Amino acid sequence: MDKNANHFALINDGTDIIFVKDNDCIKHNRSMVTGTSLDRNSNEFKQIQETLLSLDKALASLLRNNKWYKEQ
Numbered sequence: 001m002d003k004n005a006n007h008f009a010l011i012n013d014g015t016d017i018i019f020v021k022d023n024d025c026i027k028h029n030r031s032m033v034t035g036t037s038l039d040r041n042s043n044e045f046k047q048i049q050e051t052l053l054s055l056d057k058a059l060a061s062l063l064r065n066n067k068w069y070k071e072q
Contacts, residue, residue, distance in 0.1 A: 013027075015030070016029050016034060025037050033049065
């Protein structure tokens, strides 16, 4: 992988979603954080949580509206 790129992993674990970036992670059940490696009061935590929930919402919308895959 490109070492200069901004890589992350988004994992669906049953009812939880997990966002992993570098050595940081947040586990969320879409209502509240159920686990994290970050200080919950830090700006980094807030940014990663916002990214996690935004990605989850976007992916759910793509699936719901049948836009996940477009045949060519």
